[in-house]
Amino acid sequence: MKVRSIRSKVLIAITGITLLTAAAMAFVFYGRSSRMIEENYIIVLSQRTRLLTDTVDDMLKNVCNIDIKASCDSEVKEELEQYLNDKDEKWLNNISTRLRTFSKMDQAITSMYLVIPGERQVVTTLDYPVYRSGFKEDKLRQFETLCGKNDGPAIMDDLVHSKDKLLQFTEKVTGEDGQVIGYLCANIEEQNLRYDYLEDPSNQELGQIELIEDGRIIAAREQSRMGNKFPVKKYKNFISHSEVTGADKENIYIYCEGSFSGCGIFASVKRSAVLGDLAQMRKYIFGVAAVFGLIAMLAAIYISRIVYKPVRKLMTAMQSIANGEMDTRAEVVSKDEIGLAAEEFNRMLDRIEELIGQLIQEEKKKKDAELEALQYQITPHFMYNTLNSIKCYAMIHNEKEIATVIGDFVELLQTCIRKKGTFLTVAEEIQVLKNYIHLQEFRNGEEYQAAYEIEHEAEQCLIPRLILQPLVENALIHGLDLKNNRKHLTIEAYTSGSRLYMKVRDNGRGMTQEQIEELLKKKGKKTKGLTAVGIPNIQERLQLYYGTQAKLSLKSSVEGTEATIYLPVNRSEDEES
Structure with a gap:
């Protein structure tokens, strides 16, 4: 659209600025609201994740203490040594009964195993079997190797039910001579961790929540992920410290690590799920912006009419001047900047008329001066000719010094008074x-x-x-x-x-x-x-x-x-x- 008048410019300017301001305010307000909601959610989620991490860490700490206490129990050690000496299975039943006492100290413990590598046997707290024999040596060696590598909880194959995996705390049981005679394991089933901690209804909006230990997943909403490696490279920026919050374009991530066990909880949530409640607010904000835009257009039409009236009168006077009507003057209809411009325009016209008159007089004086200058050009030529005549006379009469001085004087005089x-x-x-x-x-x-x-x-x-x-x-x-x-x-x-x-x-x-x-x-x-x-x-x-x-x-x-x-x-x- 071609803008032809200042009225159109004012109309477009006021409307455009108002619409732009309203849209900018809407976007800023919406952006700040979304950021505030997101920041508050991250704070709350961080606090909830930290609380959950501390709860899991306290539970693991208690299980570890129970396992240590059981491994040092004198009754368990005494009955184990009796069994190793006389091979009477009643000692195994007594050990199972004693271990049940320790397993009941924390509901997170699903079972306890006493592994006797020398006899290739495992005593359990289960109702059936109370103990199991005949384990392969390579399986027991693998068990002993894993026990030596891990100080904290570790994911181990269930020695009794070979298809399952358990989270175990393992402690050595030593005899009176200090030699290792067995390993006492406190077992936690993954489903207990999942149901008791990860399936909390307050965390249902989380798309992902996993318990991680030493780079492996020990509990997750999907049971099949237990024991899998956690994708450290993918999330390295979000698990670099004991407590990290961060986000990418689609997700918000929280990671908290327990101080005792070193196990961490990694949680993620879709940003769209957090900001879903903003949809209604977005409609309200942009609706208000549209109403303000309509009001701005009506105000712009009214203001442009008021502003344009004195401008139109000033333009009419300018067009008359352009057509040669030099006696025309602008009508001053207001006391604002436009009225001041009209007054200055009238004074400028008066000054122009005055300057035109002065210019005519100066042109006349310039012509007179040029005529006078032409007349005065005769004098320098007369002086040069006269001095040159004296110079020639002096040379004829052998007055070379005088002739030279006069010649120098003529050159100097020409340099001083020449116009060019x-x-x-x-x-x-x-x-x-x-x-x-x-x-x-x-x-x-x-x-x-x-x-x-x-x-x-x-x-x-x-x-x-x-x-x-x-x-x-x-x-x-x-x-x-x-x-x-x-x-x-x-x-x-x-x-x-x-x-x-x-x-x-x-x-x-x-x-x-x-x-x-x-x-x-x-x-x-x-x-x-x-x-x-x-x-x-x-x-x-x-x-x-x-x-x-x-x-x-x-x-x-x-x-x-x-x-x-x-x-x-x-x-x-x-x-x-």
Whole structure:
């Protein structure tokens, strides 16, 4: 849609901003609500998982203590040694009866076994069989090997019912000579762990809850997973510490580990299950946003009408001005920014009419000045012709010195008053300086030892016209005037990188640092002629042409004064402009 008026822009802007704000607030509120619900759920789930872990850990600790107590029971040891001595099976029945006393100390214990490897027998607390004999040696050796590897609970094959697996605590039973005569096992069936702890109705929303010990699953909702390896690589970020909470894109994970047994509970829940109750809230939030959007559109239509009325009047006045009706003025209908704009527009029209009148007068004055300038061009030409005639006369009468001085003066005069070109090359500037020094020698009746050290690369660089002449003038008049010996002056120019350096050095009386600072800070008047233009004039011209890229500096001692100018290297007058 093509927007043609400010009214449409205001309408679209207000509606768009309101809808965007409402949508943003809805998304932010919904996002914060979902995060808050999720964070609270994680906290509650962490607390529940920690409580469940501690309960399981306390149970395992109690079972372990019962197993240790039974393995150290003097009656069990005595009856076992009696059996090993006389092989009377009544001792096995007595041991079974004694072990039943220990198995009843905790309901989590489903049975207790006394494994007698030397006799290849197992005494149980079961009603049937009370004991079982004839185990294969390789099976008993495997049992003894697993017992030696595990200090805590371990998943073991049931020696009595070979198809089942048990969670066992195993302790050695030693005789009076300290030799191992048996192993006492406290058995916990996986289904007891599952029913008593993992199938809690309060945890039904959990998609996965498993009891893990040493990288293996010892209890899970699916009985077939008991004894399987836990996928550590898949969940390594969520079981890296004794208590971890985390989440990925789809699930929330909780892991808690018991301090005694080292067994941990790993639980996971789908995020969609946690945030399922937000569906109704989402409908409510976006419904409110839609109502606010409709109200915003109605408000935008009303506000755009109020705003557009003075703008329309101002646009009408502008169109009239564009059609040439310069006496038209905008109607001021309000005291706000638009009314102020209308007042300023009217003042601008008044100023434009005034400037047009001034421009007409200036054009007239400019034409008069051009005519006057054409008339004044006759005077310089008359002066050049007259001086050249005197020069020729002097040469005819063998007054070569006078002729040379007049020739130098003509060149210097042409350089000073010519209109064309603001810049000279370094070579042209040096020629002007030579003429000037020659004139000063003729005028003062003394000789100056001038040396020119001009680098070839610097000769064609452009510099402001007569930028060095005031420095040479100061050196001749103020620096060398009191010297009785040879008056030496050196003019140097060279390039370094993108800069051109020019130096004027004399062997005069020098200046103090205070004099240098006063001279550089002095504000000079721009007057006509050569001798009235000094250091301030040079600084102003450098600032005008180059800004901070050029600078004049002075340093002085009893051996003389050195003035240095540096400015950008340019070999085209277009670059200077």
